Amino acid sequence: TFPVGAYSIDRIGALTHVRGQVTRVAESGGRFVEAAYECQRCGTMTYTPDGREPHECQGCERQGPWAIQLSQSELIDHQLVRLQRPPEQSRTGARDATLDVSLEGDLVGSLSPGDRVTAATILDGEIDNEDEGTVSIRGHANNVEQQETTYEDLDIDAYEDEIRRIA
Numbered sequence: 001t002f003p004v005g006a007y008s009i010d011r012i013g014a015l016t017h018v019r020g021q022v023t024r025v026a027e028s029g030g031r032f033v034e035a036a037y038e039c040q041r042c043g044t045m046t047y048t049p050d051g052r053e054p055h056e057c058q059g060c061e062r063q064g065p066w067a068i069q070l071s072q073s074e075l076i077d078h079q080l081v082r083l084q085r086p087p088e089q090s091r092t093g094a095r096d097a098t099l100d101v102s103l104e105g106d107l108v109g110s111l112s113p114g115d116r117v118t119a120a121t122i123l124d125g126e127i128d129n130e131d132e133g134t135v136s137i138r139g140h141a142n143n144v145e146q147q148e149t150t151y152e153d154l155d156i157d158a159y160e161d162e163i164r165r166i167a
Helices: 157-166
Strands: 015-025 029-039 045-048 066-068 074-084 098-104 116-129 134-146
Touching: 015 098, 015 134, 098 116
Parallel strands: 098 134
Antiparallel strands: 015 074, 015 116, 029 045, 029 066, 029 074, 074 098, 116 134
8 A cells, every 4th residue: 555656657557555635526427438429421330448439430431420329328427536645644845746546436426525545546657748758647446445534643743833833
């Protein structure tokens, strides 16, 4: 189990348990498992796994136009959440790493900002900037376990002087 940002790039593709605090929760929506497109020229149905329009019709070998057929497409509930290290574990003055995690199916709607979780995720790389060749890491959750926390669990001793100064 790794805190957010403490894993290396060679964890991509591996099941990794990541511990952090939910900082953002996007609206839930649908994600295509398989999208059905009908060619408007010949009526042939073409199915794509990523929801993108097909390049070429399998019937007339033309490039569309296409009409999506949602009734023949397969969708799954989907939501994106952002995890970050909890404030008491953050490095002073440093911008902490974040991890965007995709939730699907029964996991959608189960988290709120502030929840502390351990997410069993398959880490994946996504190209940030093709010109610079940088890759950001994202996760696809298989399971999310919420940790029970109380304010008594928080260790604020290291920050007490600063809290009193601000107060």
